[in-house]
Amino acid sequence: MKVAIISVTYKGALLAEHLAKSLDFKVDIFAKSGRSANDAGQTYDSLSHLIQDVFTEYDGFVFIMATGIVVRVIAPYIQDKRFDPAVVVMDDGGQHAISLLSGHIGRANELTITVSKAVNAVPVITTATDVAGLPAADVLAVKLDLVIEPFEQLKAINAAIVNGDQVTFFMDRSLANYTHFYLPAVEMGVRLVDMDDLGAAENYDSAVVITDKELYMTKPHLYLRPATxxxxxxxxxxxxxxxxxxxxxxxxxxxxxxxxxxxxxxxxxxxxxxxxxxxxxxxxxxxxxxxxxxxxxxxxxxxxxxxxxxxxxxxxxxxxxxxxxxxxxxxxxxxxxxxxxxxxxxxxxxxxxxxxx
Incomplete structure (x- = not known):
């Protein structure tokens, strides 16, 4: 993961430097001109111009500044949760880290936890499935490198999970190396039912199915497609x-x-x-x-x-x-x-x- 840490105050620049040293992935630091710490990283004059130049160049961003500033500066560049980078916001006192954008697919929730641990901040995560402690289809897709199909159905499936509907996760055991998918899912707390039982298992409202096969299904469903x-x-x-x-x-x-x-x-x-x-x-x-x-x-x-x-x-x-x-x-x-x-x-x-x- 390639991450940019951007600050606007001198105190924030000090925190950015400390944070960068604590992370084990590629990090670039950007500080406001005249407010950098120990000449670490690069400086910028205009935050809006900086974001225009770099928003598509990083997998994730950690903004050390007010949330309102971040919302306004990234708004013109937000497109789709499948492609938007992870965006995390921290106060320059390092007290809170907020997962702001692309929490699941972009891994902002994961990045929030990571940076919070690095500086002993309180992580703030608001995605409903995470708050409820429930497995989300897109989190599983990211974890297992699966393609969501149809993507438009994802919101309805995750909403059904949060609302307490019976959403059953099915696994195609005929997939080559299916344990590559099965074991991490189980570790995440996802209960997987054999896809062979799909027709017989009538006691579900919606289904999430890990398979590369085309199926005929009448109930609401979402496929997670492995690259096979x-x-x-x-x-x-x-x-x-x-x-x-x-x-x-x-x-x-x-x-x-x-x-x-x-x-x-x-x-x-x-x-x-x-x-x-x-x-x-x-x-x-x-x-x-x-x-x-x-x-x-x-x-x-x-x-x-x-x-x-x-x-x-x-x-x-x-x-x-x-x-x-x-x-x-x-x-x-x-x-x-x-x-x-x-x-x-x-x-x-x-x-x-x-x-x-």
């Missing part, structure tokens, strides 16, 4: 990102998996400058991995994939999407074999190793 799918892609030169994304989504749904569970795209090194592919990866917010012809050919030979003489003439190897899917996911088998769309071929494997991280 490796997509192998072959395409003709000039194919648009819209065409590629449409083909990917169709193929995911063909095998009953959510496109929100895509972890990585794979293709041939020949396509390293393919604009449509690069844009598709950017829109999906996943890495795009390129493999050499030698790597693809070795996988083709080991798996005995069917090859195309036309493809081989064009790029030097007879198959792209199937070997690229396996290589991207470090997998041994495919969930979806080569599927042809206009100008595009897609194959899908289940990720066994996130080797690119």
């Amino acid at each position: 799918l490796a997509i192998g892609i072959g395409c003709r030169r000039g194919t648009s990102s819209t065409e590629i994304l449409t083909a990917i989504e169709n193929c995911c749904r063909k095998i009953g998996r959510s496109p929100k569970s895509i972890a990585v795209l794979g293709t041939t090194q020949v396509k390293h400058d393919e604009v449509g592919l690069l844009a598709a990866a950017q829109q999906l917010a996943v890495p795009l991995k390129f493999f050499t012809n030698d790597e693809l050919q070795q996988c083709i030979s080991e798996q005995k994939f069917t090859t195309s003489s036309f493809v081989e003439e064009q790029i030097g190897v007879g198959s792209v999407c199937e070997p690229a899917a396996l290589l991207a996911g470090q997998a041994n088998s495919l969930l979806l074999s080569r599927t042809v769309h206009p100008k595009i071929t897609i194959a899908i494997a289940e990720v066994k190793s996130r080797w690119w991280e």
Whole structure:
């Protein structure tokens, strides 16, 4: 986590310096010109100009100043809780730390606890689930690195939890390495029910389901999607990102998996400058991995994939999407074999190793 600590008084600058030394992640200090302490960090003349320049550059902010100042200065830059940084406010006496913005997904509540412990301040957290001591779906998503789908349903689900409705958390035990998700959830106090019991478990009002599968559900629900799918892609030169994304989504749904569970795209090194592919990866917010012809050919030979003489003439190897899917996911088998769309071929494997991280 990359955090900026910003003060407006000399006393606040002293606290910022002390706080920065107590934290074990990357911290930058900004002090008002003429009020810095021991020449620590950087200085600024205008707080509004500083925030305009740096608001998108940090994962979190600790403002040592009045809450009203912070509200006014950050207001023009707040967009969406999925993307806003964590914002914590402290008084320059170090008595209280307030979680102001992006408490769950941005981890402001967590940052508030951390900075409070560092200077022996009282943490002030107002998110309803935390106050009630109840598990929140977005906290679980952040903890387990899961994608919330549909995001618009999150508010209703968390409200149901706070209001005392029966919200049941379900876990898909068929997920590869499901204990990676199961054990941290249990440590958080979340009781997980086997997803196989979803149809039989009628005594719930809403459901939160950890799975990469597409399900039919009639009751209010929220999916938490793990990144489990490796997509192998072959395409003709000039194919648009819209065409590629449409083909990917169709193929995911063909095998009953959510496109929100895509972890990585794979293709041939020949396509390293393919604009449509690069844009598709950017829109999906996943890495795009390129493999050499030698790597693809070795996988083709080991798996005995069917090859195309036309493809081989064009790029030097007879198959792209199937070997690229396996290589991207470090997998041994495919969930979806080569599927042809206009100008595009897609194959899908289940990720066994996130080797690119």
